[in-house]
Amino acid sequence: MNIVVAIKHIPSIADDLPVKGNNIDFDSVDFVLNEFDEQSIEQAVLVKEAIGGTVTVVGVDLIGELDSVLHLALAKGADKAVKITADEPGADSHMQAKWLAEAIRGMSADIIFAGVQASNDLDGQIGPMIAAYLDIPYIGGVSSVEVTGNTATVNKEFAGGFGAKYAVSLPMVVGVQAASKPPRYAPISKVRQVAQTVTIEKIAPTGDANSGLTFRKIAPPAMTGHAEMIGGSSKEVAAKIVELLKSKGLA
Amino acid sequence: MSNDVFVITDPLDGEFSDVSFEMVGKARELASAFGGQAVAVVVGAGADANVFASDATLQIDDPNLEQFNPEAYGKVIEALVKEKSPRLVMFGWTATGMDLAAWLSVRLGKPCVAYGRDLCIENNELVVTSQVYGGKMIAEITPEGDMAIVACLAGSFPVEAGQGSTTATTIVSPISLDGLKTKFVEAIQPAAGDVDITAQAKLVSIGRGIGSKDNVELAEELAQKLGATVSSSRPVVDAGWLPRTRQVGKSGLKVKPKLYLMLGISGAPEHLEGMKSAELIIAINTDKKAPIFNVAHYGATADLFEVAEAMLELL
Ligand SMILES: Cc1cc2nc3c(=O)[nH]c(=O)nc-3n(C[C@H](O)[C@H](O)[C@H](O)COP(=O)(O)OP(=O)(O)OC[C@H]3O[C@@H](n4cnc5c(N)ncnc54)[C@H](O)[C@@H]3O)c2cc1C
Ligand SMILES: Nc1ncnc2c1ncn2[C@@H]1O[C@H](COP(=O)(O)O)[C@@H](O)[C@H]1O
Numbered sequence: 001m002n003i004v005v006a007i008k009h010i011p012s013i014a015d016d017l018p019v020k021g022n023n024i025d026f027d028s029v030d031f032v033l034n035e036f037d038e039q040s041i042e043q044a045v046l047v048k049e050a051i052g053g054t055v056t057v058v059g060v061d062l063i064g065e066l067d068s069v070l071h072l073a074l075a076k077g078a079d080k081a082v083k084i085t086a087d088e089p090g091a092d093s094h095m096q097a098k099w100l101a102e103a104i105r106g107m108s109a110d111i112i113f114a115g116v117q118a119s120n121d122l123d124g125q126i127g128p129m130i131a132a133y134l135d136i137p138y139i140g141g142v143s144s145v146e147v148t149g150n151t152a153t154v155n156k157e158f159a160g161g162f163g164a165k166y167a168v169s170l171p172m173v174v175g176v177q178a179a180s181k182p183p184r185y186a187p188i189s190k191v192r193q194v195a196q197t198v199t200i201e202k203i204a205p206t207g208d209a210n211s212g213l214t215f216r217k218i219a220p221p222a223m224t225g226h227a228e229m230i231g232g233s234s235k236e237v238a239a240k241i242v243e244l245l246k247s248k249g250l251a
Numbered sequence: 252m253s254n255d256v257f258v259i260t261d262p263l264d265g266e267f268s269d270v271s272f273e274m275v276g277k278a279r280e281l282a283s284a285f286g287g288q289a290v291a292v293v294v295g296a297g298a299d300a301n302v303f304a305s306d307a308t309l310q311i312d313d314p315n316l317e318q319f320n321p322e323a324y325g326k327v328i329e330a331l332v333k334e335k336s337p338r339l340v341m342f343g344w345t346a347t348g349m350d351l352a353a354w355l356s357v358r359l360g361k362p363c364v365a366y367g368r369d370l371c372i373e374n375n376e377l378v379v380t381s382q383v384y385g386g387k388m389i390a391e392i393t394p395e396g397d398m399a400i401v402a403c404l405a406g407s408f409p410v411e412a413g414q415g416s417t418t419a420t421t422i423v424s425p426i427s428l429d430g431l432k433t434k435f436v437e438a439i440q441p442a443a444g445d446v447d448i449t450a451q452a453k454l455v456s457i458g459r460g461i462g463s464k465d466n467v468e469l470a471e472e473l474a475q476k477l478g479a480t481v482s483s484s485r486p487v488v489d490a491g492w493l494p495r496t497r498q499v500g501k502s503g504l505k506v507k508p509k510l511y512l513m514l515g516i517s518g519a520p521e522h523l524e525g526m527k528s529a530e531l532i533i534a535i536n537t538d539k540k541a542p543i544f545n546v547a548h549y550g551a552t553a554d555l556f557e558v559a560e561a562m563l564e565l566l
Binding site: 139155227 | 540548566
């Protein structure tokens with residue numbers, strides 16, 4: 001089984017996002033792996049462990065810092081890593097999906113995993129786009145995957161615990177919401193060992209695509225309905241909250 | 252080309268989710284500005300489609316569309332949109348719309364805006380406001396060309412404006428659905444047996460800031476002292492620290508307690524969908540820019556462990 005995971009390196013939202021002109025100042029943000037890609041890597045490795053095969057992780061190297069992410073994926077059980085060297089920190093989903101689809105086309109993938117969404121998917125997610133480029137089915141919001149023969153059985157989540165089970169003839173693209181087990185931990189020593197022994201394959205981006213979106217402006221939300229902030233030390237904060245709750249008959 | 256606005260309605264358990272009505276209301280406004288019609292599109296014949304305040308409602312009847320099937324729905328919507336060429340196609344940024352909007356964008360070569368919060372028309376140009384980066388940034392976007400696809404976050408517009416009784420016109424599928432590779436197998440029901448967080452008056456809700464499974468105990472203790480129940484954001488459940496039944500939000504449960512005390516939850520739009528109408532929202536977060544502070548009634552930039560420990564001493 002040829003299992004491929006398409007990942008996305010995205011601006012970290014842990015810190016403030018600097019703005020330059022009408023867009024994020026991509027040169028001065030930290031990039032991190034999309035949180036749902038951690039789930040998608042785990043789900044891919046779980047499928048490999050269940051039925052055998054190889055897991056190839058592929059991503060667009062936007063800022064020349066994708067190696068650490070790929071090493072982590074390898075340490076968690078991926079077998080191969082491929083980076084599309086683009087050096088275009090602001091590449092949108094359409095562009096990345098096109099490059100990824102072209103790279104994956106040559107991999108004879110049986111099943112392709114992607115994170116269900118990323119926080120910077122302004123023009124949509126790469127998962128359904130890759131499926132559209134490769135003309136194969138897509139299902140997102142998936143929280144478990146089992147493969148038997150040429151069929152993947154996936155559970156898709158709706159809301160409030162409701163969901164549906166689908167059987168899909170492979171190949172397909174799966175948009176992973178959560179792996180069927182919480183992602184495993186890779187010890188630092190293992191990541192280091194991988195970094196020293198595995199070579200990351202480099203390929204050039206092929207194809208061109210464009211979201212067709214023009215940014216007029218990007219900014220933090222206007223603080224219209226801001227919370228009333230409780231100041232002071234943690235002890236003071238706690239005291240004020242308890243007082244507030246008591247005054248409302250809630251404690 | 253037409254100036255119509257198509258709303259791809261969002262099925263939910265034999266009915267329609269609120270965002271379907273929200274979008275129809277907005278579509279009426281936009282269609283009249285464009286000089287076209289607001290058309291509600293109902294894929295599948297399962298639900299009563301005569302419930303929208305649209306100018307027209309199209310219901311597509313085919314046995315392959317009885318249950319949501321992204322492949323079948325995608326094909327039908329693509330064929331319909333190609334045939335009718337609306338100015339704008341609206342989806343909900345929901346479990347179903349998220350499978351279709353970006354896919355359709357690539358199939359048609361038309362731009363797509365996700366995480367839509369608002370749409371307006373300025374000088375005959377569509378401007379979309381989108382909430383990206385986990386709610387930390389708001390972008391104003393103009394999609395180029397003669398057709399745009401916009402996927403809207405639930406809770407963006409009033410529901411009432413889209414409710415009505417327009418009689419639906421039933422049509423057959425504009426495309427053959429033979430040979431689908433995706434088959435619906437069965438519906439999955441919520442797991443029963445745990446407490447029902449939607450029925451609790453007070454929730455102490457924990458997010459990724461809680462750090463580890465061991466720390467959940469602290470939240471349990473605090474909840475017990477307050478006569479509350481512990482709920483959480485999605486990552487806490489995905490990490491296996493709490494059961495799925497405790498998850499609040501878009502893919503979890505919608506709650507409206509008297510008290511929603513949040514410890515280490517950032518306030519991503521998917522979380523807000525489940526709790527923003529709680530009566531009293533108090534958020535503790537170390538990040539003073541956390542989006543939750545735009546929604547909470549009270550907030551403190553503080554360490555959740557220190558605050559929780561201190562509250563325990565006072566209760
Ligand atoms: C289709 C879909 C459906 C989804 N459905 C849901 C859903 O139903 N519910 C849901 O919650 N999410 C859902 N999500 C996920 C959502 O996008 C966010 O990833 C999630 O809400 C983030 O959870 P969080 O706030 O706990 O984590 P984070 O965003 O990581 O935030 C953790 C916060 O804790 C703070 N913090 C850290 N340490 C401390 C400390 N010591 N003291 C105080 N604060 C601290 C940080 O500043 C940060 O703000 C969904 C996503 C998708 C794609
Ligand atoms: N005083 C307030 N400060 C901050 N947010 C509020 C306040 N009152 C209401 N909200 C939020 O505004 C939204 C609408 O509130 P309401 O109309 O009062 O139900 C909800 O998301 C509330 O959480």
